[in-house]
Amino acid sequence: MLYDSEVRALRLTMLERAIVTALFKQRNKPVDRLQLAAALGGDLENFDLQRVDAVVSRLRRKATAAGISLPLHAVRGTGYQFQT
Structure with missing residues (x-):
C-alpha cells in the first residue's frame, strides 16, 4: 500500500x-x-523499456483516480524521479 x-x-x-521502491530509494x-x-x-537484454513507461502510466492513473498526487x-x- 502507498499512503x-x-x-x-x-x-x-x-x-x-x-x-515506487526504486524511485523512493533515489528520491530527488x-x-x-x-x-x-x-x-x-527479468532479462534486461530483451526487456522492452516501454514496459517501464506503461507501469508508471498505470500508477499515475490509479493515483489520480484515488485523489492522490504523486x-x-x-x-x-x-x-x-520522486521529488519530495
Missing part, C-alpha cells in the same frame, strides 16, 4: 511496488529506465 499525507491508501501491484535524483527495468526483474516526474532522456 499520502492525508492517509489515503493506494493498493499497488507487484510491478508498481518495485518501481533521476532513476534511468534501465535501472527501473532491473527493479522489475511526486513522480519524468526526466527527459533519462527516466523518472
Whole structure:
C-alpha cells in the first residue's frame, strides 16, 4: 500500500511496488529506465523499456483516480524521479 499525507491508501501491484521502491530509494535524483527495468526483474537484454513507461502510466492513473498526487516526474532522456 502507498499512503499520502492525508492517509489515503493506494493498493499497488507487484510491478508498481518495485518501481515506487526504486524511485523512493533515489528520491530527488533521476532513476534511468534501465535501472527501473532491473527493479522489475527479468532479462534486461530483451526487456522492452516501454514496459517501464506503461507501469508508471498505470500508477499515475490509479493515483489520480484515488485523489492522490504523486511526486513522480519524468526526466527527459533519462527516466523518472520522486521529488519530495
